[in-house]
Structure formats: C-alpha cells, structure tokens
Amino acid sequence: MKLDEAKIKYIHTWGSLATSWGINKTMAQVHALLLVSTKPLSAEDIMETLKISRGNVNMNVRALIDWGIVRKEFVVGERKEFFVADKDIWELFKQITKERKKREIEPVLKVLEELQEIDESSEEAEQFKKVLSDLSSVTTTVNGILDKAIRADEHWLLSNFTKMIKK
Amino acid sequence: MKLDEAKIKYIHTWGSLATSWGINKTMAQVHALLLVSTKPLSAEDIMETLKISRGNVNMNVRALIDWGIVRKEFVVGERKEFFVADKDIWELFKQITKERKKREIEPVLKVLEELQEIDESSEEAEQFKKVLSDLSSVTTTVNGILDKAIRADEHWLLSNFTKMIKK
DNA sequence: TTTTATTTTCAATAATTTTTGAAAGTTTAA
DNA sequence: TTAAACTTTCAAAAATTATTGAAAATAAAA
Numbered sequence: 001m002k003l004d005e006a007k008i009k010y011i012h013t014w015g016s017l018a019t020s021w022g023i024n025k026t027m028a029q030v031h032a033l034l035l036v037s038t039k040p041l042s043a044e045d046i047m048e049t050l051k052i053s054r055g056n057v058n059m060n061v062r063a064l065i066d067w068g069i070v071r072k073e074f075v076v077g078e079r080k081e082f083f084v085a086d087k088d089i090w091e092l093f094k095q096i097t098k099e100r101k102k103r104e105i106e107p108v109l110k111v112l113e114e115l116q117e118i119d120e121s122s123e124e125a126e127q128f129k130k131v132l133s134d135l136s137s138v139t140t141t142v143n144g145i146l147d148k149a150i151r152a153d154e155h156w157l158l159s160n161f162t163k164m165i166k167k
Numbered sequence: 168m169k170l171d172e173a174k175i176k177y178i179h180t181w182g183s184l185a186t187s188w189g190i191n192k193t194m195a196q197v198h199a200l201l202l203v204s205t206k207p208l209s210a211e212d213i214m215e216t217l218k219i220s221r222g223n224v225n226m227n228v229r230a231l232i233d234w235g236i237v238r239k240e241f242v243v244g245e246r247k248e249f250f251v252a253d254k255d256i257w258e259l260f261k262q263i264t265k266e267r268k269k270r271e272i273e274p275v276l277k278v279l280e281e282l283q284e285i286d287e288s289s290e291e292a293e294q295f296k297k298v299l300s301d302l303s304s305v306t307t308t309v310n311g312i313l314d315k316a317i318r319a320d321e322h323w324l325l326s327n328f329t330k331m332i333k334k
Numbered sequence: 335t336t337t338t339a340t341t342t343t344c345a346a347t348a349a350t351t352t353t354t355g356a357a358a359g360t361t362t363a364a
Numbered sequence: 365t366t367a368a369a370c371t372t373t374c375a376a377a378a379a380t381t382a383t384t385g386a387a388a389a390t391a392a393a394a
Contacts, residue, residue: 001282001284001285001286002285002287003285003287003289003291003292003295006282006285006295007295009282010278010282010299013278013282017271017274017275017278019189020189020270020271021188021189021271022186022187022188022189022190023189024381024382025382026382026383035298036295036298038291038294043340043341052383052384053383053384053385054341054342054384054385055342055343055344055383055384055385055386056382056383056384058341058342058343059342059343059382059383062342079339079340079391079392079393080339080340080341081340081341087294087297087298089298089301089302089304089305090301090305093305093309103187104184104187104188107184108184111177111180111184115168115173115176115177115180117168118168118169118170118173119168119169120169120170122170124170124205125170127205127254128170128173128174128203130254131202131203131254131256132177134256134257135256137256138256138257138260142260191351191352192352193352193353210370210371219353219354220353220354220355221354221355221371221372222353222354222355222356222372222373222374223352223353223354225371225372225373226352226353226372226373229372246361246362246363246369246370247369247370247371248370248371
C-alpha cells in the first residue's frame, strides 16, 4: 500500500469506527488527519483534504480542543491559525478516558444516587433499590479503575498492569 | 420519591445516557424496563409502558437478545412470548464488555494491522507507522485488560482489583 | 482610523437514524 | 385442515443529528 492511500484509509476508517462509540464521524476524521500529519494544518487544509465546509471544520476543531486532544499552533509569518494533535498515543488514551469519565460515567453515578432515595420498603421497592445499588457499585468500581489508569504511566500499564491482572 | 416515579425516571435517564455511548435510546429503555420489572413482560406490556410501536419493540428486544442481556421466558397458560433481563449486574457488565470488545475493539485492531503494510521507508512513512503501532499497542493492552475483567469474578473485581491497582 | 484577513455563528438544508404500522409470515389450537 | 393468536418484516414517515454557507464578529495590517 502507498503511504497517502494508507493515511486516507486510516482517516476514513477511524471516522466510521467513531460512530459506534457515539462520536461524530467528522470530528474523528479531523483528529485522525491531524494525528498523521507531519505539520500543523490550517482550516483550509482540513477543508480541502476532508472536503467539508469551513463551519464544520471550525465546530469540530473546537470540539477537539475542548476534549484536550488538539491544540492551536502559530506558524511564523502566517496570520491564520494552525492546528496540531499530540502524537503521544498513551497521553491521548488518558485524555479521552478522563473526559469520558467526567462527561459520561460521573453523571450516571449522580443519577443512580438520586434515584435511591425512595420512601417505600415493599418487596418490590427493595428489589429496585438493589438493582440501583448494584449498578452504582459496578460503575464506581470501573470509575476507580479508570482513575488509576489515568494516573499511571505508559510503561506501568503495558507491563505491570497486564501481569498483575493475569492472576 | 415514589417507586413508580423512580422507575420511570430511571428508564428515561438510562435512555438518554445510552445515546452518548452510541446505543439506541429505545433499546436502552427496553432493557432498563425489563431490569426493574419484577415479572416477565410481553411485547404489549413494553408497548404500553414505553408508548412505542409493536415493530419497534420487536426490533429492540431482538437486539437485546442478540447482545445476550435479555432472554425469552415462557409463562404457563400464556401463548405469547415474555421477556426478562438478568438481574445480575456484574454479569451484565461482563456481557456488554464482551460484546463491545468483539464488535468494536477487535475490528479496530484488524484495520490497524492491515494499514501497517506500507512499502515505503521515508521519514514520513516511519512516523505514520509509529502512530499506527502505538495505537495498536494501547488498543491491544486495553483489550487484554478487558479480557481479564470478563474472566474475573465479581468479588475479585470489587476488592482485589481495586487494591492491586492502587499501587 | 479604514481595510483586509480570518474566525465564528446559526438558520436553513441535507443526511442519517429511528420509528411506525400494516401486510406477510409463523405457530398453535380447534 | 381452517382460524385465530401472535411475531416478523420493511417501505414510508418522522425524528434526530450533522453540515453548509453566507452574514456577523473579531483581529491584524495598512
């Protein structure tokens, strides 16, 4: 396979995969494009490569900046803005995990807690409370594990974690 | 809060949350309904409670069965089918993890591998291959951790895992 | 200043995904 | 068999989500 062909294929594949994780396709493609680019790209560059409008580029680039996985970069002698994605994949993984935790797991926990306040003690009410409390318990545990992963360093994850888990 | 009110709130909240994980809202609501129901429910029951059409119930119930988190159950003296969701939340977590791994993580790994076959060795090509190999590496590691989690038992996760991770 | 370059916004439009509901298919009972 | 009870399918409609593009806003240069 030729390099440019592979890059395009990667960008498009990443976009499709994103959909199943509830992530906008174009947002994933913009990130993929920046990730495999050797130099900072302007809004025009992104528009041309992905064949999307200026407004769309603007919205998605800002969403990526908001997620903390893309940043603006100034290029000497250029007035317009350029964008880059950090090439450190472990950092990327940590950042995405951190954001999804905050945006999606923590709100779940909050709702589950609220719901447990039921002033009823029938058999049925108890069963419902048990389901909620089990949901909280598993979610809290997963949340805790992700916290540790975020604080860990790459080497630790890749070697020790795997070994420890094996048991 | 009153029990029925809390159940309805739980069902609706779960539906909204599902959207951000790329899961159909109604599918999540049907599952939530079955999870907090004390008895098996028929298609009619689900239609009435969630105010959705017969076709919609059928599609989503079958999707849930396909995910392995809902099953048919026969009720004596009744001709039609009834459905139940397993109340074991740890099992539910494991089953969902298993399915998402198979449906979403493993295809990513496959694509990443394919893409690495580039017959070019420029500086740029090497950098691209590095990104792909790092993506593979992190994804493989996560996949492995999830494998262990699936094989583990609840008690192990809730106590030991958390302690081990703390280090 | 004023002009020019660039970014942002957002209503309108397009694309995608979900839902409906009626017809076709299947199963059980009479 | 035939009829009734129930389930499945799927094209059309509705709902949701994403995208466009031109106008407004902002920032830098003349």
